[in-house]
Amino acid sequence: MDRRQQVLQAAAKSFSLFGYKATTMDQVAKIANVGKGTIYTFFTNKEQLFDEILRDMMVEMKMIADREIRRDRPFFDNLHRVLDALLEFRSEQELFIKLSQESREFGTPQAGEGLEKIENLVLEYLEREVQQALQKGEIKPCDPKIVSVVMFRLYIVLTAELNKTHTPLDKEQIKMYFHLFLAEGLGQ
Amino acid sequence: MDRRQQVLQAAAKSFSLFGYKATTMDQVAKIANVGKGTIYTFFTNKEQLFDEILRDMMVEMKMIADREIRRDRPFFDNLHRVLDALLEFRSEQELFIKLSQESREFGTPQAGEGLEKIENLVLEYLEREVQQALQKGEIKPCDPKIVSVVMFRLYIVLTAELNKTHTPLDKEQIKMYFHLFLAEGLGQ
DNA sequence: TTTGTGACCACTTTACTAATCCGGTCAATT
DNA sequence: AATTGACCGGATTAGTAAAGTGGTCACAAA
Numbered sequence: 001m002d003r004r005q006q007v008l009q010a011a012a013k014s015f016s017l018f019g020y021k022a023t024t025m026d027q028v029a030k031i032a033n034v035g036k037g038t039i040y041t042f043f044t045n046k047e048q049l050f051d052e053i054l055r056d057m058m059v060e061m062k063m064i065a066d067r068e069i070r071r072d073r074p075f076f077d078n079l080h081r082v083l084d085a086l087l088e089f090r091s092e093q094e095l096f097i098k099l100s101q102e103s104r105e106f107g108t109p110q111a112g113e114g115l116e117k118i119e120n121l122v123l124e125y126l127e128r129e130v131q132q133a134l135q136k137g138e139i140k141p142c143d144p145k146i147v148s149v150v151m152f153r154l155y156i157v158l159t160a161e162l163n164k165t166h167t168p169l170d171k172e173q174i175k176m177y178f179h180l181f182l183a184e185g186l187g188q
Numbered sequence: 189m190d191r192r193q194q195v196l197q198a199a200a201k202s203f204s205l206f207g208y209k210a211t212t213m214d215q216v217a218k219i220a221n222v223g224k225g226t227i228y229t230f231f232t233n234k235e236q237l238f239d240e241i242l243r244d245m246m247v248e249m250k251m252i253a254d255r256e257i258r259r260d261r262p263f264f265d266n267l268h269r270v271l272d273a274l275l276e277f278r279s280e281q282e283l284f285i286k287l288s289q290e291s292r293e294f295g296t297p298q299a300g301e302g303l304e305k306i307e308n309l310v311l312e313y314l315e316r317e318v319q320q321a322l323q324k325g326e327i328k329p330c331d332p333k334i335v336s337v338v339m340f341r342l343y344i345v346l347t348a349e350l351n352k353t354h355t356p357l358d359k360e361q362i363k364m365y366f367h368l369f370l371a372e373g374l375g376q
Numbered sequence: 377t378t379t380g381t382g383a384c385c386a387c388t389t390t391a392c393t394a395a396t397c398c399g400g401t402c403a404a405t406t
Numbered sequence: 407a408a409t410t411g412a413c414c415g416g417a418t419t420a421g422t423a424a425a426g427t428g429g430t431c432a433c434a435a436a
Contacts, residue, residue, distance in 0.1 A: 185373030
């Protein structure tokens with residue numbers, strides 16, 4: 001069996017279960033049923049192993065987004081479908097939420113840097129899409145940078161933050177509110 | 189001169205300059221030109237002094253909001269005027285921002301609890317207004333709780349969070365984006 | 377008599393040190 | 407050649423002594 005893949009899976013599991021700091025290399029080795037030294041034949045160190053997992057996750061997210069986007073369809077239609085597909089990926093969300101928590105509660109630098117990388121990728125991607133929608137005249141004049149940030153934060157609020165005070169929203173509700181605030185506005 | 193007021197002003201200044209933890213009672217006494225014991229003739233302890241300042245701030249915020257709201261005017265019109273008036277109060281914003289930073293970086297419980305109180309007051313207020321706008325048919329059907337949270341977070345993003353990666357928005361821009369996302373939506 | 381004060385006390389936080397833990401290596405093993 | 411886990415040194419944590427801070431109160435000033 002593919003030892004490299006075993007290690008990747010075990011590490012991904014541990015990182016999203018315990019966070020970056022609380023994941024030890026001994027533990028990863030144990031979960032992967034592999035000697036600790038074996039990990040270091042595939043990955044230079046803990047940080048690079050973490051980066052690799054994040055990179056895989058980002059590649060997968062980008063693939064999903066690219067697969068769902070149809071250039072001939074309206075911006076909000078594409079947005080909807082990408083959101084829909086992304087919301088299916090529970091494991092990605094779990095790692096993201098765990099890292100958010102770790103960064104907030106313990107201030108682990110690696111967790112914060114990882115989140116920043118993901119956020120920057122998403123923001124870049126969003127910004128490009130908003131820019132195109134703007135050129136096609138599909139949305140009102142605005143600064144794509146600001147709109148991207150607002151879109152990203154709205155996603156976080158609806159999928160994670162709201163759950164502290166409110167029963168979690170289901171996929172359909174998340175999509176509904178996303179559309180309400182971004183596309184139509186509240187005004188009657 | 190009014191020693192109680194002196195203490196309140198000194199404490200407010202110190203809290204918004206250094207945060208809750210880094211403000212010592214000796215320091216407050218010194219800034220207020222008052223013996224430390226004097227503080228305890230007006231306030232039972234540090235926490236109650238802090239609460240008093242927060243309470244005053246919340247009372248002032250509520251007064252501003254109540255003063256600007258005209259029951260015969262449209263919801264978004266009122267929202268705009270309240271936002272406009274609130275954005276003028278630099279000292280309130282400074283304390284809020286300092287407490288956010290302290291809560292995030294050091295996890296000071298009192299800072300977090302203080303912020304929570306402010307957030308809950310604002311959310312309650314917003315929820316009531318949204319509920320009324322809903323009954324008047326001024327806005328589309330929605331859950332006032334969710335809309336309130338989104339409005340509050342949008343305010344935070346536009347006034348504070350965005351400043352990390354973007355040049356700070358001026359008052360007019362903040363109002364413009366607030367209106368864009370909440371009232372009209374991006375859709376053409 | 378009333379109001380205001382800062383030295384003082386008890387408790388908390390911080391600075392320092394010893395003990396433990398964990399990332400990373402490598403000689404031994406398969 | 408591939409894999410392993412005992413081992414090493416630097417980092418983290420636990421434990422303790424020292425310093426700091428919230429709160430009191432006997433005394434001073436008005």
